[in-house]
Amino acid sequence: MSEYLLEARELTKEFPAAGKKTVHAVSGVSLQIRKGETLGLVGESGCGKSTLGRLLIRTLQPTSGEVLFRGQSVTRMKDSEFKPLRKEMQLVFQDPYASLDPRMTVRDLVAEPIETWKLYGSREEVTERVRELLRAVGVPEEFLHRYPHQFSGGQRQRIGIARAIAANPSFIVCDEPVSALDVSVQNQILNLLKELKETRDLTYLFISHDLSVVRYLADRVCVMFLGKICEIGPTEEVYEHPRHPYTRFLLDAVPVPDPAARGKQIHLLKGEAPSPADPPSGCRFRTRCPYATERCAEEEPALQEEDGVRAACHCAGKW
Amino acid sequence: MLRTKQKRTEQAADLRLQSQIGEEERFGDLMRRMARENKTAVISFFVIILMVLAAALAPLLTPYEENGMDLLHRLSAPSTEHLLGTDEGGRDVLTRLLFGARVSLLIGVVPALLSLILGAVLGAIAGYRGGIADAVIMRIADVMLAFPSMLLAMVIMYALGGGILNVFLTLTLVNWANVARVVRAQTLKLRSSEFVEAAQIIGVSRNRIMRRHILPNCLPTLLVLFTLNIPASILTESSLSFLGLGIQPPNASWGLMINTGRQYLYNTPWLCFAPGAAIMLTMLAFNFLGNGLLDVLDPRMQKQ
Numbered sequence: 001m002s003e004y005l006l007e008a009r010e011l012t013k014e015f016p017a018a019g020k021k022t023v024h025a026v027s028g029v030s031l032q033i034r035k036g037e038t039l040g041l042v043g044e045s046g047c048g049k050s051t052l053g054r055l056l057i058r059t060l061q062p063t064s065g066e067v068l069f070r071g072q073s074v075t076r077m078k079d080s081e082f083k084p085l086r087k088e089m090q091l092v093f094q095d096p097y098a099s100l101d102p103r104m105t106v107r108d109l110v111a112e113p114i115e116t117w118k119l120y121g122s123r124e125e126v127t128e129r130v131r132e133l134l135r136a137v138g139v140p141e142e143f144l145h146r147y148p149h150q151f152s153g154g155q156r157q158r159i160g161i162a163r164a165i166a167a168n169p170s171f172i173v174c175d176e177p178v179s180a181l182d183v184s185v186q187n188q189i190l191n192l193l194k195e196l197k198e199t200r201d202l203t204y205l206f207i208s209h210d211l212s213v214v215r216y217l218a219d220r221v222c223v224m225f226l227g228k229i230c231e232i233g234p235t236e237e238v239y240e241h242p243r244h245p246y247t248r249f250l251l252d253a254v255p256v257p258d259p260a261a262r263g264k265q266i267h268l269l270k271g272e273a274p275s276p277a278d279p280p281s282g283c284r285f286r287t288r289c290p291y292a293t294e295r296c297a298e299e300e301p302a303l304q305e306e307d308g309v310r311a312a313c314h315c316a317g318k319w
Numbered sequence: 320m321l322r323t324k325q326k327r328t329e330q331a332a333d334l335r336l337q338s339q340i341g342e343e344e345r346f347g348d349l350m351r352r353m354a355r356e357n358k359t360a361v362i363s364f365f366v367i368i369l370m371v372l373a374a375a376l377a378p379l380l381t382p383y384e385e386n387g388m389d390l391l392h393r394l395s396a397p398s399t400e401h402l403l404g405t406d407e408g409g410r411d412v413l414t415r416l417l418f419g420a421r422v423s424l425l426i427g428v429v430p431a432l433l434s435l436i437l438g439a440v441l442g443a444i445a446g447y448r449g450g451i452a453d454a455v456i457m458r459i460a461d462v463m464l465a466f467p468s469m470l471l472a473m474v475i476m477y478a479l480g481g482g483i484l485n486v487f488l489t490l491t492l493v494n495w496a497n498v499a500r501v502v503r504a505q506t507l508k509l510r511s512s513e514f515v516e517a518a519q520i521i522g523v524s525r526n527r528i529m530r531r532h533i534l535p536n537c538l539p540t541l542l543v544l545f546t547l548n549i550p551a552s553i554l555t556e557s558s559l560s561f562l563g564l565g566i567q568p569p570n571a572s573w574g575l576m577i578n579t580g581r582q583y584l585y586n587t588p589w590l591c592f593a594p595g596a597a598i599m600l601t602m603l604a605f606n607f608l609g610n611g612l613l614d615v616l617d618p619r620m621q622k623q
């Protein structure tokens with residue numbers, strides 16, 4: 001048994017794009033997730049976060065590289081071999097409106113994974129289990145026979161979470177689970193996720209563009225830019241001492257309530273973000289990096305470890 | 320109001336999913352909204368119900384028998400005794416019309432339903448499976464669609480012979496391709512929707528996704544296609560019967576009644592006009608209802 005629950009090795013995913021181009025959504029990403037931890041994944045939209053999340057749970061197959069789940073390569077498995085592992089890895093969607101079938105009742109929605117995996121025999125047992133799950137996620141049981149459109153966004157997301165945990169998975173990718181919700185509801189959902197993780201022994205990959213949300217939930221954080229990891233390490237360490245200029249930039253972009261603290265904010269990035277169909281040579285961040293040198297254009301920085309944090313920058317922490 | 324069938328089929332194919340407007344309606348709400356926005360459709364709905372009732376209760380509504388010959392009163396003009404007169408066999412025309420409604424409505428509904436089921440299943444398979452299944456099913460459908468439907472129906476009926484079961488079969492074969500095309504287009508849209516991806520991640524099998532997620536979400540479109548196919552079937556059957564290829568005497572169908580009445584058109588025009596009017600009324604009612612449903616189910620119309 002491997003020390004990690006999940007491991008990505010040199011994962012790459014390319015999509016064909018218009019005009020014979022390829023979009024390099026994810027390029028050579030390696031990371032490890034320990035059992036029971038929450039890894040936060042941050043970056044701007046379009047940086048390949050969602051693609052990476054879907055590669056890890058094998059809803060997408062990588063162009064190259066592999067994913068190991070409990071030390072076994074799920075990438076190389078045949079569909080039939082992978083089948084029993086399907087229920088171990090689930091996803092909580094960003095949009096609780098689009099991800100619930102509008103023509104199914106809450107009971108049927110939450111029962112779907114239970115029935116698919118034949119976890120309980122009779123209809124009554126399944127319904128009883130659905131009630132338990134609804135209690136666990138905080139949706140009143142009386143609403144069993146309602147349809148998704150009769151719920152608020154927050155409650156829909158709770159239903160989505162109930163579906164994700166219904167078949168007792170061990171790993172859940174939360175793909176921006178609160179960014180479509182009102183701020184007032186966000187905290188409730190985050191607390192729910194936190195609580196479920198403890199009670200149900202879950203491991204999360206928590207994808208978000210909101211750094212404060214990630215700080216609240218994640219044990220470790222991984223910062224991505226244009227399909228590559230910039231920096232990965234324990235949350236507090238990364239937030240307090242960012243080593244990569246892009247991490248710094250993201251942290252500075254978070255609104256700071258105290259005007260005095262703003263003095264320390266450095267650079268705002270200029271220029272267009274480069275396209276993943278045509279990434280710059282060397283360091284992918286160099287067109288927007290205020291510290292870019294000639295070396296950055298020629299040589300791609302590798303991840304280098306320092307104090308438990310790995311960062312991919314030629315002058316990590318020294319700028 | 321006047322839209323070609325082609326155009327309405329395309330509009331039906333384009334019905335946006337209820338989920339995308341974040342709203343899902345029960346049947347009651349739907350009817351209420353239709354009552355507000357489209358009076359003709361609601362009137363049509365009740366006309367249809369009346370017609371169905373009249374057909375079902377035909378033996379109770381008339382003192383005469385369907386094939387009750389009365390050779391002493393052949394071709395008599397409308398009177399209080401025979402509201403729509405009698406035909407060449409002395410049979411009461413109104414009675415024939417009521418019994419003919421049974422056949423004609425059945426011919427409208429049964430093939431429409433059968434072609435809907437066949438077309439929906441094949442269209443969903445083509446759209447969801449893709450690949451060879453898609454290619455084979457859609458090429459067959461294309462061939463069917465390339466023929467004028469009337470010609471196709473005539474050829475099949477000629478090969479099979481008359482009789483109501485063969486009419487069902489023929490009309491089903493003529494109509495399924497269109498349904499398949501529309502359902503395939505919808506399935507392609509649904510296949511990339513997030514709730515289908517969610518089901519895949521949960522591990523739901525492809526067949527079950529088709530049954531539980533794709534087909535139910537095609538229902539609004541299927542409903543519209545259903546109301547559009549019924550009048551088309553009735554009309555096709557009437558034409559077939561008129562040509563002597565459809566329902567065989569002594570059974571009454573409206574088309575057949577026109578066919579036999581044709582010989583006496585000059586002296587006793589009601590023999591043709593009564594069933595002709597019945598066909599027209601039915602066609603209009605179903606068409607208006609179909610239009611109304613289309614408007615109510617189409618979110619683009621709702622905003623206006």
Ligand code: SF4
Pocket residue numbers: 244245246283284285286287289290291292293296301312313314315316
């Ligand atoms: S490698 Fe160079 S361009 Fe890239 S982040 Fe570091 S300093 Fe900036």
